[in-house]
Amino acid sequence: MLRADQSATLTLRADQPGAVISREIYGHFAEHLGHCIYEGLWVGPDSSIPNTRGIRNDVVAALKNLQIPVLRWPGGCFADEYHWKDGIGPREKRPAIYNSHWGGVVENNHFGTHEFLDLVEMLGCEAFVSVNVGSGTVQETQQWVEYMTSDAKSPMADLRRANGRDKPWRVKYIGVGNETWGCGGNMRPEYYADVYKHFNTFIKNYDREYRIQRIACGPNGDNYAWTEELMASAARHMNGLSLHHYTLPSGSWSGPKGAAYGFPETQWFTTMRNTLIMETLVTKHSAIMDKYDPQKKVGLVVDEWGTWYDVEPGTNPGFLRQQNTIRDAVVAGLNLHIFQKHADRVTMANIAQMINVLQAVILTDKEKMILTPTYHVFEMFKVHQGATSLKLDLKTPDYVFGAEKLPVVSASASRNAAGKIHLSLVNLHPSDAVTVSTTLEGVKPGAVSGRILTADAMDARNTFEAPETVKPVAFTGAKLAGGQLTVTLPAKSVVVLEL
Numbered sequence: 001m002l003r004a005d006q007s008a009t010l011t012l013r014a015d016q017p018g019a020v021i022s023r024e025i026y027g028h029f030a031e032h033l034g035h036c037i038y039e040g041l042w043v044g045p046d047s048s049i050p051n052t053r054g055i056r057n058d059v060v061a062a063l064k065n066l067q068i069p070v071l072r073w074p075g076g077c078f079a080d081e082y083h084w085k086d087g088i089g090p091r092e093k094r095p096a097i098y099n100s101h102w103g104g105v106v107e108n109n110h111f112g113t114h115e116f117l118d119l120v121e122m123l124g125c126e127a128f129v130s131v132n133v134g135s136g137t138v139q140e141t142q143q144w145v146e147y148m149t150s151d152a153k154s155p156m157a158d159l160r161r162a163n164g165r166d167k168p169w170r171v172k173y174i175g176v177g178n179e180t181w182g183c184g185g186n187m188r189p190e191y192y193a194d195v196y197k198h199f200n201t202f203i204k205n206y207d208r209e210y211r212i213q214r215i216a217c218g219p220n221g222d223n224y225a226w227t228e229e230l231m232a233s234a235a236r237h238m239n240g241l242s243l244h245h246y247t248l249p250s251g252s253w254s255g256p257k258g259a260a261y262g263f264p265e266t267q268w269f270t271t272m273r274n275t276l277i278m279e280t281l282v283t284k285h286s287a288i289m290d291k292y293d294p295q296k297k298v299g300l301v302v303d304e305w306g307t308w309y310d311v312e313p314g315t316n317p318g319f320l321r322q323q324n325t326i327r328d329a330v331v332a333g334l335n336l337h338i339f340q341k342h343a344d345r346v347t348m349a350n351i352a353q354m355i356n357v358l359q360a361v362i363l364t365d366k367e368k369m370i371l372t373p374t375y376h377v378f379e380m381f382k383v384h385q386g387a388t389s390l391k392l393d394l395k396t397p398d399y400v401f402g403a404e405k406l407p408v409v410s411a412s413a414s415r416n417a418a419g420k421i422h423l424s425l426v427n428l429h430p431s432d433a434v435t436v437s438t439t440l441e442g443v444k445p446g447a448v449s450g451r452i453l454t455a456d457a458m459d460a461r462n463t464f465e466a467p468e469t470v471k472p473v474a475f476t477g478a479k480l481a482g483g484q485l486t487v488t489l490p491a492k493s494v495v496v497l498e499l
């Protein structure tokens with residue numbers, strides 16, 4: 001246990017509101033990769049698995065419960081070899097293609113533009129479409145946007161009507177290329193900045209009322225020169241600049257990354273450490289963006305984040321399937337806190353990926369579906385969506401491991417439109433509880449209630465045989481007395497309190 005003098009202190013300043021927490025920070029990402037789209041979302045209308053126009057009913061119900069604000073599609077690296085016209089019209093006539101990035105499998109194009117936007121409408125979320133810059137053309141992008149969003153009498157709108165959709169869809173976000181510094185074309189930032197402006201010029205606002213938000217491809221991790229160049233030469237043409245950062249226990253793309261479960265404490269520690277790098281990345285990229293965009297018109301869009309482990313033994317290495325444990329739940333809580341802390345600049349984030357791939361919120365196996373510990377964090381944290389962040393001052397003890405250390409407690413607070421205050425707390429220590437003594441300023445709550453997600457083992461997880469091993473339960477470790485809130489956080493826990 002931690003020594004008594006190592007408890008944390010927190011001051012919640014309810015009278016010092018900060019930025020509104022964009023709902024889109026709770027966004028998701030679904031790529032044509034492994035069983036994210038096929039089997040995860042799409043089973044086809046003739047499947048014995050209950051579905052609506054081919055999309056799984058159980059998965060849609062679970063996702064709706066998260067109040068998903070935005071969904072990014074079709075990739076990822078896949079986006080830069082995706083030609084949207086392959087994915088429209090009668091399904092039996094759509095060409096099959098080779099998915100060169102992910103598992104070398106045949107992509108039958110049965111899930112295309114209509115199916116994606118149908119899913120978006122079922123979920124009641126915003127669409128974020130990544131267009132093909134790497135192997136596509138400006139004309140292809142221009143026509144895709146026209147196909148999806150134009151109500152005019154025009155060739156692409158008419159083609160959409162001929163394919164069964166009369167009214168245009170609402171597409172709020174267009175991503176112009178993915179990882180153009182890597183799988184999207186291996187470009188230099190100077191070159192891509194021009195390519196971005198070229199493509200962007202031909203992305204038209206067919207719907208005058210509902211203008212498209214344009215997201216430029218941003219840096220890989222700590223490539224600050226990329227951000228500098230994009231902001232210097234293209235900031236006024238964009239609404240968002242993306243950032244990708246994955247958490248690998250090993251911290252390296254070469255060699256083993258680390259197992260999803262059955263790992264030693266060393267890898268618990270490095271996973272937490274490599275997650276908290278996000279704070280540095282967001283802070284430093286934001287500082288560069290501030291130089292060129294002091295009014296914060298351009299959002300930092302962390303459109304790929306999450307854990308990346310060695311694949312589940314026995315699965316296709318190109319499918320990136322991995323289990324999800326209480327460690328992932330803690331990682332999710334830490335990242336979401338970082339995004340909320342920087343709510344003035346971070347306008348969207350998309351966990352990679354929604355189903356069956358990397359840090360998924362849902363795993364499926366044929367007709368079966370389970371919710372992962374990460375799902376539960378998104379569900380518990382949804383109270384922060386669209387709420388106003390509140391200032392916190394936190395003094396936390398450290399988790400010391402060998403010669404290194406990390407802050408044990410992470411926290412975030414917000415006030416929603418109904419005036420309710422929510423305080424979320426994470427204890428990243430794998431074996432020690434911590435007490436957080438909280439002073440409340442500007443609020444005198446009559447009561448406190450909450451839920452906790454925790455587990456005994458570092459790699460506790462939900463399986464198809466035991467799907468409810470890790471799930472939130474009522475939290476009894478918070479006490480209010482004389483304007484002071486005392487919270488005892490068990491080891492490896494995520495807590496959300498309502499005041």
Ligand code: AHR
Nearest residue numbers: 075076077078178179352
């Ligand atoms: O999410 C998996 C892959 O990771 C994406 O396709 C790519 O953008 C990133 O490298």
